[in-house]
Amino acid sequence: MKAEINNRVRLEDIARTLKLSIATVSRAMSDSSRVKQETKNKVLAIAEEMGYRPNQIAKSLSSGKTNILGVIIPRYDEPFFIEVCRGIDYYARKHNYRILISSSRNSFNYEKENVLAFERGTVDGVAMCFTHETNSFEHVEELIDRKMPLVLFDNINHKIDGAGHVKIDDFSSAIKAVEDLIKHKNESIGYIGGTSKKSVFNKRFDGFVEAHKKHQKSFKKQHVLNCKSYHQEHEFYEVFNFLSKLREMPNAFFCSTDNYAILCIKSLTKLGYKVPKDIEVIGFGNLHYSSMFIPELTCVSQPSFKMGEKVAEMLLNKIDNGFFVSDVDQDNEVVLPTKMVYRDTTR
Template identity: 50%
Template sequence: MPVKKRRIKLEDIARKLNISIATVSRALDKNPRVKISTREKVFKMAQSMGYMPNQIAKSLSSGKTNIIGVIIPRYDEPFFIEVCRGIDDYAREHNYKILISSSRNSFEFERDNLIAFERGLVDGIILSPTHETEMFAHIRSVIKKGIPVVLFDNIREEVQGADHVLIDDDKASFNGVEFLIKKGKKNIAFIGGIIEKKVFQDRYKGYLDAMKKYNIPIREELILHCESLDREFEDAEIQNFFKNIPIKPDAVFTCTDNYGLLSMKTLLKSGYKIPEEVSVIGFGDLGLGEVYVPSMTCIAQPTYAMGQKAAELLIEQFNEQNETHLKKVIKLNTELVLRDST
């Protein structure tokens, strides 16, 4: 049975070279107090023995880990994958790595992940709050301890000391629905996500505001707030919605790409012609809408740029000299990308 190899420590190198542990540590840190010849011997011995520096020990002495903690509600959402890609690319350009954790759409898990990061694993935190997050005391507690924080996407209330990166969901939704109205659509269905989530509340508000501005009746039977957080059940909710809808819609405005694609699939199977009989707009523009047949018109949000900006703001906080951080709120622009579904 193979014997588990023990991790090589500084004292093992010191014993081999018959020098002090302090000298080995200084040599590996390229301290000029150690002669170049001794440093070379230490580096050569460390390499031959397979020594790996203990990052936690180094961070305790330097106060830095060069790691950014990222907390997202779910791993399987294209939006969060793309945001994390933006964070990671910007962080690596500035010699930081990221550590990603999922709250699984649970406030309890979000708080637990934040506490774990707070204990010295990371230099700062980028977080997208869950739809369950109604109180922000856990985030304020981290900020009070001097840990930089940036919030993005689903921000229910402003948190002093934390930078915010988001889009104007209300305005983006309004513009999409207004486009449909100007095309002569009147029976516009709305499909959004769980109503407790701030971004879905804002997108619903944009829909309502556009309908009211143009004096179009708002019919409850044309509105669906999906309750599921699982794609399989989202599909079933949307199928059931269109199966039982009493009014034939001439347009569908949806709050995510996934809702838009699921709506198109159901409508096509039900015999609707897109866009001749019904137009469909998705929200996100994360790739699939472009390759679907027919291709889907989308409100494109700058998801990758959102990640880059979040990382940029966090690293700026690392380099600040002021003890009190003045919160920045960044709102990124969206764009309506027209395709075959409208």
């Protein structure tokens, strides 16, 4: 009855046709040395003829491997995360893995739900980036307890024992960028960034502070904005509002993402300032469209794609070596280099 509806060809059908056992057919398909070449040829030919497609689910149940990597990102609509996914995918596909992306929609609850879903055995390993809300880690610790290979990336506020970590040095990168602004003899520098709950933003702000300290300069609290909004439009109004209310305008801005830099430039332009002539702006990220923006954005370039590749590499190592080996592995943290890209929003 089921065969009537779902007429998939199975190993059994091939076996029956060729009067072989299922085992032999299975071994023939995987090119085992235990089956005669002639038989292999016959099996392959008839499989092709009958339109056989291996059932991946059955394979997975039997082998305990799905060849799928779970990827949890905070949101789809931030190009940085997509670039990382693209890097993960690129490396994964080379090694016969596919990726299952789950967005946690900036919510800790969704994140937990995503982790839970991956505990049901649909993936061989998990790569994830925490939301800004995440400050409790039982969910990932449980993942580790269950021997699920795990690699964290980008927004890492807390090192998880047994997990891999891939990130950049947000602190130093920010220092470098702000130092550039200081060297350009800017009297006062402002900061525009995302919610301080997110560790990458925090670290970038810390870098901003540190650069000032290092050069015995000070900055004004009223020149610092930690955006709370999430949608592009809301963010724009928050930035615009902040800038338009400023009594005295700083001579430069360091922004914790390219997007904030763009919102900043857009607002400044609306307010009648010229970038970079009146005010310099440096962003962080180096997204695709940053170089297409007018003026082209000077920023800290973050190796998003490479980050993804590295994440996948670590994850596949963990999967291949088994949990215990990688657990002892010293190399559970990778810090990727950033570099400054000078374009048209600085002088």
